[in-house]
Every structure is written in structure tokens, then in C-alpha cells.
Amino acid sequence: MANFNFNKVIIGGRLTADPELKTTPSGISVTSFTIAVNRRFGGRNGEESQADFINVTAWRQTAEFVTRYFKKASSICVVGTLQNRNWTDNNGVKHYATEVVAEEAYFVDAKNESPMAGRDMGQPYIPESYGAPAYATPAASAAMPKFEEISDDEDLPF
Numbered sequence: 001m002a003n004f005n006f007n008k009v010i011i012g013g014r015l016t017a018d019p020e021l022k023t024t025p026s027g028i029s030v031t032s033f034t035i036a037v038n039r040r041f042g043g044r045n046g047e048e049s050q051a052d053f054i055n056v057t058a059w060r061q062t063a064e065f066v067t068r069y070f071k072k073a074s075s076i077c078v079v080g081t082l083q084n085r086n087w088t089d090n091n092g093v094k095h096y097a098t099e100v101v102a103e104e105a106y107f108v109d110a111k112n113e114s115p116m117a118g119r120d121m122g123q124p125y126i127p128e129s130y131g132a133p134a135y136a137t138p139a140a141s142a143a144m145p146k147f148e149e150i151s152d153d154e155d156l157p158f
Contacts, residue, residue: 012077013037021067031063058102075108
């Protein structure tokens, strides 16, 4: 039997507060934030919803990206892994925490719908650790191929 281990999480929702960038003593960037995710279910009076609050931690370039471009109430999509931690405090009480460790973060709102709309965000920050962001820079859109409009689609094979 093959050894199958898989831990991948995709969370989409809104930030509950402005993320704050911190630095570890060894100089590594980190931020922790919470995403509110509405969960719909069939209740006694029809469809109801309840919010789940998911704790997320981002490291290095992802932490810098999130703190620079996302604010309270921004829609965000995070891809990462689920992590369980436990520790014992000074009083001997054991604590447990489950969180998502973000590997990637993406914009969800259209630019004009974002809580950041109208603010000068400067040059886009593109972390080196992952591919193209969910938005296109002017240089990237200039390199995109031009497509020809087809007025009569009867010759198309589908």
C-alpha cells in the first residue's frame, strides 16, 4: 500500500483586522491574522449562515505581501497547510491551537471594490517565492498576445 500524506487548505473570506508585520529575532518576517468565512447551512427557517474565524500565519515574503496589500475587511484567498500546535504555559496548563500556515495569498476583490480602493498602493510587490500574482502589471499586459474578434462563429468546431 502506498504511503499517502496530503495537507492542503484553501480558505477564502475577509480579514477581521489589519495584519501587522513582525520580525523574529533572527530577522524573519511573520504575520498572524484571522479570516472570517461564512458557512451556510439549512436551518429551521431556511438557509442560515454562521461565521467561522480561521487563524492564519504567514512567513517571509508572503507575510510582507499580506501586510502591504490587505487591510481589515479585505477579501483574501489563502492557500496553505493546516498545523496543530500545543504548549504548556508557566502554570502547567496545556494549550492547543490549530491554524493555517499560508504558503500563498491572492486578491479576491476587483480593484475598485476593495477597501483599499482609492489609496495609493505604489508599485506592486511580487514575492520571488511564487508565480504570477492574481493581478496583471502593465508590463505583463503589454506582453499578452492580441486576439482577433470573430463576428461569425458558425465555422467554430464546438
